[in-house]
Amino acid sequence: MNRCTWVLLICGLAPRAHAGDNSPAPIDVRHFDRVIAPLLAARCLDCHSSQAAKGGLDLSRRERALRGGDSGPAIVAGNPGESLLCERIDAGEMPPKHPLEPAERQTLKSWIAAGAPWGADPIDRFRYTTASRAGYDWWSLQPLAAVRPPAVHDTAWPRNDVDRFILHRLEERGLTPAAAADPRTLVRRLYHDLIGLPPTPEEVAGFTAAPSQAAYERLVDGLLGSPQYGERWGRHWLDVVRFGESDGFERNEPRKRFWHYRDWVINSLNADMPYDRFVKLQLAGDLLLPGPAGAAAAGFLVAGVHNTVVGSSERMIRLARQDELEEIAAVVGQSFLGLTVNCARCHDHKFDPIPTTDYYRLISTLDGVNFGEREVIDPDSAAELAQVNRQIGQIQESLRAIDLPARQALRAERKLRDDSKPASNRVQPFAAWEFETDLRDAVGALHGTAHGGAHIADGALVLDGRGAFVQTAPLDRRLEQKTLEAWVALENVAQRGGGVIGVETNDGVVFDAIVFGEREPRHWMAGSDNFVRTKPFQGREESSRAAEPVHVAIVYRDDGTIAGYRNGAALGQPYQTGFMPFAAGAAHVVFGMRHAPAGGNKMLQGRILRGRLYDRPLTAEEIAASATTTDEHLADDVVFQSLPPEVKSRRAELDANLKSATEHRDRLDARSKHRMYTIVPGQPPVMRVHVRGGVTDLGNVAPPGGIAAIVGLSPEFGLAPDAPEAARRLRLADWVTNPANPLFARVMVNRVWHYHFGAGLVETPNDFGFNGARPSHPDLLDWLAASFRADGFRLKSLHRLIVTSAAYRQASSSNRRAFEIDAGNRLLWRFTPRRIEGETLRDAILKVAGALNPAAGGPGFEDVTITPNNGTTYYEAFDPAGPQFERRTIYRFTPRGGRSAVLDSFDCPDPATAAPRRSTTTTPLQALSLLNNSFILRMADRFAARVAADSGADRAAQVRRAWQLAVCRAPDAEEERLSLKLAEDYGLSALCRALFNLHEFVVVD
């Protein structure tokens, strides 16, 4: 793009609609395309286009415009006086709220007078940028311009090409850059910026002793190479992707296994993973990179809020899903493209050239994204694990071949099992699990898999009430009416909330389960999502001897009636609520857990002897009959003793083999299995345009695709509307990161610039559209983006380029003339001083106090209490002491709404929405937190102890050391006097507390 156009755009005028006035240019077809069409598009076509045009008037096509609407012909070519259009606009009636300017009216009249020559037909509303919206010619949608660094007068100042762009603009305005920052200021700035921690006095001294260019470059390389770099810049990225460790909304359940994503971000940045790879893996890592790293990366897609209470009707469920997709589309569009595509959900984008169709094509690529936990196996160990599992399976098969006949023989002998009933009395279950020797479904293919230590012993499934449960394969048929049935021995009757057998959707959000004691102690209930289908049966309390097995069944009819049974007799009263069918492939059966994810009070402690699922409501008689087949348990030992001697030794041998194979498997498991919160992909339906964003009025099919407006990048994915989920996301990942996509590089270099300088070249890092800011240095932005791309999207090279520039190394000193011309420092005539972020503040305090625990990665530390209370989870900040809590703040567990006082008052955003830039406030509450917060006081004590240990008993030496540690410099005479007085009167800790509160401590200049 040439400079002229840039200037126009920067000034925000885009006055093409006016350009025809008094211009000698002929009023022809070209004039129409450049002037008339944009004017009509901007001022008329919102209402007067397409079949549904208001008043029947469609001004988007020549033939229809001439024909006119309900009131008659709108345009009489060559005769403005006869044209209804002119009459209406002259009367100020049209457009209704904001009448046309006189010049605009004249433009239209002149065009009609000239015979109303028409160009592109129909008018493409998005073709040209107007005064009120962006078109396809919008600056950020254009390919990267080939830009050369401009010439400058002061050739001595620039240290690299970045500086030429900066200096060129300064010189244009007659400004000069500030002097270079002094070495101490620079080294402190660099540490804060690159690793988010202050330097030690020794590190400062090391640089200031000989601050050469080479020394500076070594410093930069050292910091970029340190693991703290990823912790610092990873935090920035987590802001952008709204990373939060709870679901939000009503239940707001914690996501205790979501730290994998945070660690993946940190590690990837430290490894200088190319940015295109970094993004591809976040969109499709589970597909591109089998194993934990890929699955962790794709956690990006589900990092936002997730409403797990969606109501009972189809409409509510579908609306909640559309809301979810809008949230994901927003973060994809804004993070990688700087486009607010989400604004096109209900109507064409009001400001950018994104039609609603494009929005639905985009979400069609994302519609396979579901929220949940997955167990991911390390690919390196997968083969070995599979082999061991096969071996275990074979041994178990051999054991089963021995045990099953022996058990059946014993039962027959003891007449414990009532096998004499005629088969016709028996109802064929949908699935049945005997748990005699394994987790297999004796009827169909709903075989179970053990998790968290669930295992078979003595012919029963043993569950520990902590993490053990069994999950089956997905339902192979749709399940409508049903009966859940189980024989269960509770470990104790005091437990509250464990599930025996249940059907749940694959994400665990919707479920029906037999649950013990959740709402009322010792009572059975029909557990369901958010208690939607749960009411008290008002049946008897379970007071029996804990270990005695009971038979429990719950019947679900499609009229919403739910009936419970215990040992064959009705359990209290049936009741009627709603009814929930479960789709084939989208749900499975669980034992030992109310619903996924595992943990909390959802886990059952006891033994399940047998479980059955029927795809029909059993009658009371059928249930009574079934209940009588309850049997006592045959202990493994009893079975063993019944075996002939030779079989006994064979069995013992098998047992030993099983034990060693299982131990091997467990070791492998621990090493290679990773359970994490991430995308749970599912095959989505064919996407259709949802008219006005609702869910009842569906329009055209929207096959997977991209945003058409980006110039030079095809939105076509070549996929059918019913394409497989994986193909959709893979194509999306390719499309977003395509080198021909100019936004991809522009948006990221701008983000990096934003964090280095406190403001981006475009001040709205997530919005490069019409509502966003215009670039302060468009040429520099394109030059940086092109260099970034040419360099293989290496972030560390980009950092190096920026921080070694003279622009970055300026002092922050003000200058009256420059201030008058450019108070906001958009031209970068100095370095803008900045208050450090909440996390950096906390980290700096830990480091200065000598308390920082450098442990990286793994589950976050929790400085909030987590209290589930009747369906809502409350998070309350507290200040736990101990090294595990003294890690960098990026390792803090960050639930939504679970904010800590210091971070909160220092503008740390709640991760409810993306925070591409943070606000910076200075408030009394901030002062109170920094003065009085328990953490601050504790750290002041630690800081004091450290200083005393470092510098002995001499007060003056202590004061100087404390200053050096806190602000990287010695106090001047007055500062020393004030500090000494405070330390002498109230101790060193009081001084340390004061130092944390100094302006200089919280500001980087």
Add this chain to the structure above:
Amino acid sequence: MDDISSSPLNRREFLDWTTHGLGAAAIIALLKTGGVLGAANARPPTGFPNYPARAKRAIHICLIGGLSHLDSFDYKPELARLHGRPLPSDEKPDIFFGQVGLLRQSDWAFSQRGQSGLWVSDLFPHIARMADDLTVIRSMATESANHTPALFFANSGFQFNGFPSVGSWLSYGLGCETDALPTYVVLPDGRGGPNGGASNWSNGFLPAQHQGVVLHGGRQPVRDLFPEQPRAPREDAAVRGAIDAINRHRLDQGPADALLEARIRSYELAARMQASVPEVADVSGEPAHIAALYGLDQPATAECARRCLLGRRLLERGVRFVQIFSGGPIAGSPRASWDAHENVRENHTAEAARIDQPVAALVQDLKQRGMLDDTLVLFTTEFGRTPFTQSAADQVGAGRDHNRYGFSVWLAGAGLKPGFALGSTDDIGWKAVDQPVSWYDFHATLLHLFGIDHTRLTYYHNGIERRLTNVHGEIVRGLLDV
């Protein structure tokens, strides 16, 4: 030496900002001019109020769970006539739990109250006595029948996490009338926070100073007001003195620095807050007749009474917006909110007993102090409840499900038409039919009373100039006294 004291942001003006109660929107404009907030709102809004304000402050009683309008403020004789009959239409209502039982009449008798003859049921005998001061909207309708989205919507105009609430917007637009107390104070129900917790008083994307500040009982009414661990007597003052002296020393040594000046000022305000918060939080000095008026002396009402009284004290001292929640966690048995799925009579009796007298006393007390002239009292809920019961189709159950199509809220005070009810639901109270009012309209009207044009109070966030009213909202002129 060059400094910025000659710039549009002169030092004196800057230091005066809080004492003049200048809104934060305007402050951002000033800071922006001063080059301090380089990345702050790109297009700061114009100064507020836009026109003379009727209301200067508001107190919001926020009912969690869904108050039954049919049993409180929306008198429906037709519903009594149709008691025990099915819904008189073929409609299959799309409601939260999906169970549509038979119609049920109100569990409370209604009568016309005061001079105005406003219909109020016996559920709220004390509030009923204030009928001549109430302005009821009987035709509210909302977009979600799901607790948390509905509550977020009532508070922030959006159904999702992450949007600023009404109190935050007012703080952003108008600032505080005092610099010794927070602008927006939250008093949660003693039984626990509402569903969504602190997200309900979040500043969202607005700067942090606009979030609601929770005021607790005890020695630390506001978090970190005093040192969490005991310090030597007078250490606090000495530490603050040293901080101030060193910061001022830096200011004297270097060029003018608006950021540093703001920081020095923030410590002065913090000290004032340390004095004023305990003073306002201590209600023990209130005269006995006032304590009795609120019900501070009775077990059932004491908890809410303390908060209502505290609310009045906060308003008196210049706090802009006080929010009192009635209801804690949403689920559970017995219910600790207005979510009367099982039994309206039992549930609403218990909940009303907690708040009826204190809320009525608040209105009366504000009135007798002359504060009601420029103070708004808001009494709202998430949604209403269904005219049919939540039960089997052939039964009259005891509970009612969520009803987003029609419900009642009331306001009182500044600029409103008193003793008046606007709009109506249909004959059985199922849907708002006459003059339906959305939360957008409600919020537009509320801002209007504060002298704010709701379309002009905006904040840029991720591509959109965000408003409390999104792209909607019409002022409900019929509620206004002029």
